[in-house]
Amino acid sequence: MTLNDRITKFLYIITLTFLTLTGFAQMPIFKRYRIADIPGLGWLAEFYVTHSMHYIFAILLIGLAFYVCVDYFSDRKKEKRPTSQMYAKAVMISGLIITGALLVFKNLPGTPPYSPLIVSMLNLLHLTFCMLLLFYSLIILIIKKYLVQKTINDSDLLSEKKSYFQE
Amino acid sequence: MRPEITRRAFLKGSVIAACSIASTSSVARAAAAIKTGEPIATLIDISRCTGCEECVHACKEVNADKYPKPAKPFPKMYPKSVKVEDWSDKTDATERLTPYNWLYIQSATVDINGEKKELTIPRRCMHCTNPPCVKLCPWGASIQLDNGISRIDSDICLGGAKCQTVCPWLIPQRQTGVGLYLDILPAFAGNGVMYKCDRCYNRMARGEIPACIKICPENVQTIGPRDEILKQAHDLAASMNGYIYGEKENGGTNTFYVSPVPFDKLNESIEKGKGQPHLASVENSMATGDKLAMAMLVAPVAGVMGAAVRFYSMSKKRMIK
Structure with missing residues (x-):
């Protein structure tokens, strides 16, 4: 795996993890099920915080998706097969x-x-x-x-x- | 004996007649504006309110059929820390907002020209121009109409109370034991339905004005197209050397309070708490989200640029080889 692939994969995993967490946090479940009471997870019950975070990671995901697509099609050697x-x-x-x-x-x-x-x-x-x-x-x-x-x-x-x- | 018309009776009659003509024409103007479907706003002149609660009772009367009729006993909810919110035994409460009381009168004792005076303030949903309760409802139960009304659809709402948490004034109020959640997973998701002022959307759809405005004997509230009402609010504030609340709060609302005293003074004096909203200045809650949404447009460009840079550097390396 090239360095580019490693960085892309790392960013993808981080982005998807936080998008999932902050996405679920748009529903009022973390407070109800007291997950937000766990030290360090209180932010999950802050709707405006999770809303902004969801947008930030969405920006990253969109950027990453476009990067991967253009990178794939511009690779003349077509090293990676779909x-x-x-x-x-x-x-x-x-x-x-x-x-x-x-x-x-x-x-x-x-x-x-x-x-x-x-x-x-x-x-x-x-x-x-x-x-x-x-x-x-x-x-x-x-x-x-x-x-x-x-x-x-x-x-x-x-x-x-x-x-x-x-x- | 011929009835004698005294000067006093004549003047009293003339004033009543003039008032009714004025109020009828303002009602007609408002009704015409409502029919056009453009954003409608209300102006609340605090200096005129006497706190008679006519508006409160009119609101209760016309909206009675929209109030919750919960089935008891309530289903058990898990975890056990989830609280039941039941107002069905306190439907007459008028000292705060409840699922059965969407408008109440707040009072403040303030100094006006060195004289202590009690001001009364009708409080209800502000109907924000960009309402967080509507925008952030994960279920689509909170909706905004073309005429600027934000309302909660009691057939769809699950009672998660997110709308209350994101509302800068914590306006919506919850009633347990009613609504769609009972048909899904009552023990594990939802907790009833949220209720708040819907500015008599059904009356307005018929070209009528909201009940609280119609009943008011002091004509405290004026309704009409937002631009026109905002201008009126500025004119009124200028005439009494007063202040406006609701024009800039939370990025703008469709309710403009005009007061002869600053709102921070009123806010210090009023009783605040659950179902008793503040009068403090409010930043636009959706501003950060809106800015980030704009930044989202840059994301595809950044992605394409990144790939182009990589392509260029790779091509250069291959050429050197």
């Missing part, structure tokens, strides 16, 4: 950005009022894309960590056994 995983994540992140942008636009002063149905639908879609991305990433992580690693280990063991018998 995988189905990449396509799936791209759809989910695009969904998050589009629904998020519509919600940000709604919050701007002077924007014509959205109907309650549209607001509820946008919020639910935004939440669904977030949950899908989280679960998908988690499943991929588990598969990589255990199944792929196990296969590698098994094949290593097999080659070790082979070399032992050959000797």
Whole structure:
């Protein structure tokens, strides 16, 4: 993995973690379930703080998404081939950005009022894309960590056994 | 015997007639403005209010069918620290805002030209021009109408009280045991419905003015197009050498209080607490979010620029190789 990839991945993980935390904090749940009472997590119940943080990390995510896209298409050697995983994540992140942008636009002063149905639908879609991305990433992580690693280990063991018998 | 008209009776009659003509024409003007659907604002002249509570009772009467009718016993909520908020046994309370009282009279004792005087102030939702309760409701239950009214849809609200927390005046009030949350997960999410002044949106939709304005015997409130009402507020403040509250508060509201004494003096004197809003100056709560939203437009450009810089440096390296 190149340094560029490492930095991009690190920023992506940090951004997604804080976006998820501050996104869930838009619902009044951290105070109700006393998570905000845990020392150091009081800010999770401060709606204006989490709202601003959500916007800041959204700026980072949008910047990062555009950076990764343009970087991919401008790479003449095409060192990285697109995988189905990449396509799936791209759809989910695009969904998050589009629904998020519509919600940000709604919050701007002077924007014509959205109907309650549209607001509820946008919020639910935004939440669904977030949950899908989280679960998908988690499943991929588990598969990589255990199944792929196990296969590698098994094949290593097999080659070790082979070399032992050959000797 | 022919009834004799005294000079006193004649003058009294003329004043009443003049007042009714004036109020009727102002009502007609307001109704015409309401029909156009443009932002409507109200002007509250504190110097005229006598604290008779006619507005409070009129509000209760016309909005009675919108008040909560909770089913008891309330479902158990988890964790146990979640508090029930029940006003259904105190529906007559008028000393503060409650789910059954969307307007109340606040009083302040102040010095005017060295004379102690009691001022009474009708308090209710300010109907902000960029209302945080509407913008930040995660469920879309709080809505803003074209005419500037912000109201909470009691069929959609889950009673999470975020609107109350983000309101600079903590206006919305919660009633447990009513609303949509009962049909979803009453034990784990939601806690009733939030209630506040909806500036008689249903009456206004019919071209009528809000009940509190119509009933007031002192014509404390004036309603009309926001620009016009704001101008009136400035003229009134200038005529009494007074002060305006609500023009700049929270980035601007659709309620303008005009007082002969500074609002920080009034704020010191009024009783403040739960359901009893302050009169302190308020910064625009949405300002930081709005600025960050603008910064969001730069994010794609920054991303593209970053990739372009990387592309340029990579190409340069390849050329050297």
